[in-house]
Amino acid sequence: MIASNLKKIEKEIPEAVKLIVVSKTRSNAEIMEAYDTGHRSFGENRVPELTEKYDQLPKDIEWHFIGHLQTNKVKYIAPFVSWIHAVDSFKLLKEINKRAANENRVIKCLLQFHIATEAAKHGFSEGIPEFLNQEEFRQLKHVRICGVMGMATFTDNQAQIRNEFIRLKQIFDSLKSGYFAENAEFREISMGMSGDYQLAIEEGSTMVRIGSNIFGPREQ
Numbered sequence: 452m453i454a455s456n457l458k459k460i461e462k463e464i465p466e467a468v469k470l471i472v473v474s475k476t477r478s479n480a481e482i483m484e485a486y487d488t489g490h491r492s493f494g495e496n497r498v499p500e501l502t503e504k505y506d507q508l509p510k511d512i513e514w515h516f517i518g519h520l521q522t523n524k525v526k527y528i529a530p531f532v533s534w535i536h537a538v539d540s541f542k543l544l545k546e547i548n549k550r551a552a553n554e555n556r557v558i559k560c561l562l563q564f565h566i567a568t569e570a571a572k573h574g575f576s577e578g579i580p581e582f583l584n585q586e587e588f589r590q591l592k593h594v595r596i597c598g599v600m601g602m603a604t605f606t607d608n609q610a611q612i613r614n615e616f617i618r619l620k621q622i623f624d625s626l627k628s629g630y631f632a633e634n635a636e637f638r639e640i641s642m643g644m645s646g647d648y649q650l651a652i653e654e655g656s657t658m659v660r661i662g663s664n665i666f667g668p669r670e671q
């Protein structure tokens with residue numbers, strides 16, 4: 452089932468949109484079913500679970516950390532993580548830079564914006580994060596800001612979800628023109644999960660993060 456679900460979604464989404472298979476809570480055997488179809492990009496949201504899977508699974512997997520990341524845990528994933536989707540403070544970005552420098556690596560980062568009405572979600576709120584104007588930010592050589600990430604409100608209201616995605620696209624556009632116009636790598640909009648990825652793609656998503664539609668419902 453996993454392989455055929457994955458193939459179906461891969462066929463459905465445009466080629467320009469990158470699929471991150473969200474493997475949190477899934478066993479190594481389940482992940483290997485997806486891996487064996489040729490898929491290599493996987494997303495996790497807990498540090499201990501990710502480090503364990505990194506140790507046990509093939510080393511050509513491109514790991515995306517998609518959850519809220521605590522500063523004191525960056526060091527555990529810095530040796531191998533390719534993407535960090537949810538950078539929500541300058542402090543965290545500086546820590547990622549420091550740990551990536553120790554490993555002689557560059558880690559691709561997305562700035563998370565709070566687009567949902569729910570209070571619990573992390574991320575920068577409206578407007579341009581202050582640190583982008585600081586010289587200290589320009590000195591960071593071991594992180595690459597590649598775009599933005601956001602999560603829509605958990606609701607059945609399609610119009611609301613669509614508006615939240617439109618808002619994230621607008622934030623991306625204003626950051627692109629104001630701060631990253633010269634930076635060809637600033638081009639990603641990570642939005643869309645199992646329930647809303649078609650909407651997200653219609654509104655400009657370049658990365659969708661999909662778990663349940665591939666592996667089935669999560670138990671937790």
Ligand SMILES: *Cc1c(COP(=O)(O)O)cnc(C)c1O
Nearest residue numbers: 473496517644645660661662663
């Ligand atoms: C769990 C998770 C997903 C995937 O959710 P599904 O509904 O299972 O597709 C996507 N993004 C983030 C940040 C997640 O934590």
